Amino acid sequence: MNAALLVSYDGTALSGWQIQKKGRTVQGELESAIGRAFGAASRVTGSGRTDAGVHAAGQVCNFALADEIQIAPERIADALNTFLPPDIRVLASARAPEDFDACRSAKKKTYRYTVYFSRREHPLLARYAARFGGQPDLARMRECADRLEGEHDFAAFSAAGSSAKTTVRTVHSIDLVPWADEIGEMVCGMHFDVCGNGFLYNMVRIMAGALLDVGTGKLPLSAVEEALSAGRRDLLGKTMPACGLTLRSVGYRFDLFGGGKITE
Numbered sequence: 001m002n003a004a005l006l007v008s009y010d011g012t013a014l015s016g017w018q019i020q021k022k023g024r025t026v027q028g029e030l031e032s033a034i035g036r037a038f039g040a041a042s043r044v045t046g047s048g049r050t051d052a053g054v055h056a057a058g059q060v061c062n063f064a065l066a067d068e069i070q071i072a073p074e075r076i077a078d079a080l081n082t083f084l085p086p087d088i089r090v091l092a093s094a095r096a097p098e099d100f101d102a103c104r105s106a107k108k109k110t111y112r113y114t115v116y117f118s119r120r121e122h123p124l125l126a127r128y129a130a131r132f133g134g135q136p137d138l139a140r141m142r143e144c145a146d147r148l149e150g151e152h153d154f155a156a157f158s159a160a161g162s163s164a165k166t167t168v169r170t171v172h173s174i175d176l177v178p179w180a181d182e183i184g185e186m187v188c189g190m191h192f193d194v195c196g197n198g199f200l201y202n203m204v205r206i207m208a209g210a211l212l213d214v215g216t217g218k219l220p221l222s223a224v225e226e227a228l229s230a231g232r233r234d235l236l237g238k239t240m241p242a243c244g245l246t247l248r249s250v251g252y253r254f255d256l257f258g259g260g261k262i263t264e
Contacts, residue, residue, distance in 0.1 A: 001067065003076050004096035005030070005044075006257050007059040010087040012127055012243070017049045017059075026050070026088060030061065033083035038069050047102045047250040048109065051202070053242030055128065058091075058249040060256070062102045092257040100252075108172060108197055108251040113208040114244045116189035129189060130244035136190075136215025138176060144214040144221055145174040147228070148207060155231035157207055158200035159239060167231070169203070171196040176211075193248070205240040206233075213237045 007026070015023030019031070030044045046061040065071075071079065076093035084090070114129040116122065121131055148171055155167040177191040192208050210227075213219035219237060227235035 001065045001069075001073065002062055002096045002098050002100055003065045003073060004060065004062045004094050004100065004102065004256050005077070005080070005090050006092040007056060007061060008089050008091050009056050009059070010127075011050060011053050011055045013087060014052065016052045016054070017046050023052075024085075026056075026059070027061075029084060029088050030063075030080070033080045034063060034065075036083045037079040038065065040066055040069075045102050047106045048199070048247075050245075050247055051242055054245045054247070055243075056247040059247055060102045060106070060250040060252075062096055062100060094256055094258075096256060097254075102250070105252055106198075106250050107253060108195055109199065110193060110195040110248040110251075111199065111204045112246045112248050113192040113194070113204055113240065114189060114246070115192075115208070115212065115240075116187055118187065122187060125187065125189075127243060128246070130241045132189075132212055134212075134216040134218075136212050137217075138178065138215070140217075140221070141176055141211045141215040144211050144224055145176060147221070147225060149174055152228055153231060154200055154203055154228070156227040156233050156236060157203045157210075158233070159202035159206065164200055167200060169196055169198050169200065174207075174211075202239050205242070205245055206236060208244070209237045209240045212240075 009026055015025050017026045019025050019028045027044050034042050042063045044061050044063045050056060073093055073095040077090040080090045115132045116125050116129045117135055118131055119133060151170040153167050154169050158167055172195045175193040180188040194204050210224050214221055214224060223235050
């Protein structure tokens with residue numbers, strides 16, 4: 001059986017998706033749980049690699065389960081959760097087509113970057129959002145977001161160390177969503193929901209930093225446009241912290257977990 005999993009994890013104490021010699025990783029914990037649950041090793045393929053400290057609400061992956069193992073596809077999630085640590089959970093499991101590959105079959109991905117605006121760190125927010133000291137102008141940020149949508153060479157929005165064969169990507173949409181909550185006192189912030197056909201190493205975190213810098217006037221819009229056209233990372237600001245980034249969902253041409261058909 002080609003088994004597909006919908007996985008959520010808190011990346012705070014994890015060293016990212018991919019197995020490494022040192023540190024706990026999502027792939028490593030899943031493969032360990034598969035071995036313990038079913039008595040056989042199997043390599044897990046993820047829809048993409050998340051970095052250390054990055055979270056996921058809807059990571060998709062798949063692995064091969066031997067035909068002699070008798071288990072209903074929807075019960076695989078329960079079997080694996082028995083052996084997974086509390087910061088990783090399989091939310092759903094299903095039988096996937098035999099040619100399904102969580103990475104190569106993916107058509108679009110949506111990431112959310114979350115910031116809160118405060119002079120000081122807030123302990124109830126710091127795990128899943130990055131602090132930003134200034135109050136950015138939403139209209140300026142939306143103008144910048146419009147420039148970044150579409151198909152571009154995003155070389156300037158990639159950190160050193162990327163192994164991508166090409167830096168051309170299509171950003172379908174960037175939604176800026178202000179939010180407010182009461183945690184002892186009124187706290188406000190913003191979500192950046194970015195949907196695209198794929199993302200480069202640190203691309204969303206660099207993009208979030210550029211949008212915030214434009215919003216506060218630290219960076220002119222022309223600098224972002226020049227960086228985009230010239231591929232110059234040095235024209236942009238810092239890469240935002242990993243804690244604010246969450247992989248929200250991965251879309252395919254077909255329905256995997258009962259959420260409806262995904263089209264290109």
